[in-house]
Amino acid sequence: MAVELLKVDYRTALSSKPNISTSSNIYMTGDGHLFCENLCVKEIQYELAMKTDYASPFYLYSRAQIVDNVQQYKRSLEKNDVPHLLGYTVSANYNLEILRILQKLGCSAVVASINEIKIAMMAGFNPNMMVYNGNGKQLNELEFAVKCGVMINVDSLFDLEHIRKVCRMLHKKANVLMRLHPEIDSDSSQDITETKFGLHHKEFDKALQIVKEEDLVDLIGLHCHLETTLDDVQLFKESLDTMLFWVDKVREMGFDIRYLNMGEGIGLNYKRHIPQSDEILPETKDFISSIAEGIKSKNICLILEPGISIVGNTGILVTKVVGVKTNENKNFIVIDGSMAEVIRPSLYGAYHHIQLIEPTMVGYINQGSHSPNGSARLQTIGQWSWSKALLWWSLILSAEDYYMPYPHEGCGLAIRDVGAYCGSMSSNYSLRQRPAEVLVEGSRWRIIRHAEVFDDIVKPFIGLPSLGVYKDYIDTTEVHLGTLHPWLTWMH
Numbered sequence: 001m002a003v004e005l006l007k008v009d010y011r012t013a014l015s016s017k018p019n020i021s022t023s024s025n026i027y028m029t030g031d032g033h034l035f036c037e038n039l040c041v042k043e044i045q046y047e048l049a050m051k052t053d054y055a056s057p058f059y060l061y062s063r064a065q066i067v068d069n070v071q072q073y074k075r076s077l078e079k080n081d082v083p084h085l086l087g088y089t090v091s092a093n094y095n096l097e098i099l100r101i102l103q104k105l106g107c108s109a110v111v112a113s114i115n116e117i118k119i120a121m122m123a124g125f126n127p128n129m130m131v132y133n134g135n136g137k138q139l140n141e142l143e144f145a146v147k148c149g150v151m152i153n154v155d156s157l158f159d160l161e162h163i164r165k166v167c168r169m170l171h172k173k174a175n176v177l178m179r180l181h182p183e184i185d186s187d188s189s190q191d192i193t194e195t196k197f198g199l200h201h202k203e204f205d206k207a208l209q210i211v212k213e214e215d216l217v218d219l220i221g222l223h224c225h226l227e228t229t230l231d232d233v234q235l236f237k238e239s240l241d242t243m244l245f246w247v248d249k250v251r252e253m254g255f256d257i258r259y260l261n262m263g264e265g266i267g268l269n270y271k272r273h274i275p276q277s278d279e280i281l282p283e284t285k286d287f288i289s290s291i292a293e294g295i296k297s298k299n300i301c302l303i304l305e306p307g308i309s310i311v312g313n314t315g316i317l318v319t320k321v322v323g324v325k326t327n328e329n330k331n332f333i334v335i336d337g338s339m340a341e342v343i344r345p346s347l348y349g350a351y352h353h354i355q356l357i358e359p360t361m362v363g364y365i366n367q368g369s370h371s372p373n374g375s376a377r378l379q380t381i382g383q384w385s386w387s388k389a390l391l392w393w394s395l396i397l398s399a400e401d402y403y404m405p406y407p408h409e410g411c412g413l414a415i416r417d418v419g420a421y422c423g424s425m426s427s428n429y430s431l432r433q434r435p436a437e438v439l440v441e442g443s444r445w446r447i448i449r450h451a452e453v454f455d456d457i458v459k460p461f462i463g464l465p466s467l468g469v470y471k472d473y474i475d476t477t478e479v480h481l482g483t484l485h486p487w488l489t490w491m492h
C-alpha cells in the first residue's frame with residue numbers, strides 16, 4: 001500500500017465542528033474524532049508526544065465523568081435520605097490525583113493494603129472513615145491500621161485474633177465490622193459457597209462471643225460482598241434483607257451496630273458502545289431506591305464500596321497503530337498497547353471496546369477491498385474481541401467477523417473503559433514502562449502520573465552495572481528515533 005495514502009492531517013479533518021451526540025464525557029463526534037470533554041483525543045496524543053519522550057500508549061481520564069459517577073450515587077442516596085459512606089475502592093485506581101478528586105467529592109476510602117492506607121491519607125482521606133478489607137491482613141498491616149484508627153473488616157477467626165493481638169500490643173482500641181459469608185441464593189456463575197472471604201455462620205457466632213469479652217475490639221458494623229458484578233436489583237435487595245436480619249440479631253446481643261457495609265458497587269456495561277448490543281444494566285438509582293427503606297428502618301449508616309462504577313468508564317488507553325497484517329481470513333491491527341496496560345481481557349475474558357480516535361482515509365477491513373482513494377470514511381465502529389493467543393510486546397487485536405475501518409499506520413486507537421483495574425493492575429511485562437496518565441478537565445489536560453523510564457524499572461536489581469553499558473548505544477540510536485516513529489513522520 002502506498003505510504004502517501006496513509007498520511008492524514010488530523011487538524012484539517014478537525015475543521016468541521018464536532019457533532020456531539022452522547023451523554024458520556026468521552027464521545028465520538030460526527031466526523032469521526034474521539035473527544036474527552038472539550039478536547040480532541042488525537043490532539044492530546046500529538047501534544048503529549050511533543051512534550052515527552054515516552055508518550056504512547058497513555059491512559060486518559062475525564063474528571064467530569066468521575067464527578068458524574070459520584071453524583072449519581074450521591075444524588076440517589078441524598079434523595080432517599082439514606083445515611084451513607086460512599087467508600088471508593090482504592091484498588092480500582094489509586095492514582096493520587098484521582099483519589100484527591102474523589103476525596104473532595106465527599107467519598108471515603110476502602111483499602112486493601114497498608115500502602116493503600118498510606119496513599120489514601122496522602123490524598124486527604126480521613127483514616128477513621130476508611131474501611132480495610134482482605135482475608136490475609138498481616139500483623140504489621142493491622143498495626144498500622146489500628147494506629148491510624150482505620151475501621152477493619154474481620155474476615156475470619158484468625159483475622160480477629162490478629163487484630164486483638166495488635167490492639168493489646170498497642171493498648172489501643174479498634175473499630176471492626178464483621179464480613180459475613182454471602183450465603184444468599186444468586187444466579188451468579190460463581191459458587192458462592194466456595195468463597196474464601198467472610199465468616200461462615202458458625203465462625204460468626206464464635207467471633208461474636210470473642211468480641212463480647214474483648215474490651216479493645218468494638219464491633220460497630222456488618223459487611224457483605226456478593227463477589228459478583230452487581231447487575232441485579234433483586235439480588236441486591238435479597239442480600240440487604242439477609243443482612244438486616246443479622247443486624248437485628250447482633251443488636252439483640254447487645255452490640256451497637258452503626259454501619260452496614262453492602263460491599264461492591266454496580267457493574268458497568270462494557271458493551272454499551274456496540275450499537276446492536278441489547279445488554280442493559282439497571283441504573284445506580286434503581287439499586288439505591290431498592291434498599292433505601294430497609295436501611296432507614298434500622299437507623300443505620302450504609303457503606304458502599306464501588307470501584308468500577310466510579311472510575312471504570314472515566315478512562316481510555318490511547319494507543320497508536322503500528323501496522324495491519326492479514327493472515328488468511330483474519331486481519332490484525334497491531335498497536336503499541338499491550339496486556340501490560342490492560343490485563344483484564346487476558347486475565348478473565350473481560351470485554352473492552354476499541355475505537356479509532358480519528359478518521360482513517362484508507363478503507364475497511366473485511367469488506368473485500370480497501371478503498372484506494374480515501375473516499376470510504378469510517379462510520380460505526382463494530383464489536384471487537386481481543387486475541388487471547390497473541391499477546392506479545394504489542395497487543396494484537398483480531399477483527400474476526402466484524403467491520404472496522406482499516407487504519408493507517410500511526411492512527412490513534414482507544415481502548416475504552418480502562419479506568420478501573422487497568423492502571424492499577426498494569427505491569428512491567430516484557431520490561432515495558434508503565435505509561436503516563438493524563439487528566440482532562442474541560443478544555444485543559446495535564447499529566448497526573450509520569451510514564452516510567454527504564455531506570456525506574458531496573459533500579460531495584462542488585463548489582464546494577466553502570467548505565468554507561470547501554471548509554472553508548474542509545475546515543476547513536478536516538479539520532480534515528482524521529483524516522484522510526486511512524487506516527488510522528490506522517491503527521492509532519
Ligand SMILES: Cc1ncc(COP(=O)(O)O)c(C=O)c1O
Nearest residue numbers: 089133225264265305306307308
Ligand atoms: C470487598 C470488595 N469491595 C469492593 C470491591 C469493588 O468492586 P467493584 O470495583 O466491582 O465495584 C471489591 C472488588 O474486588 C471487593 O473485593
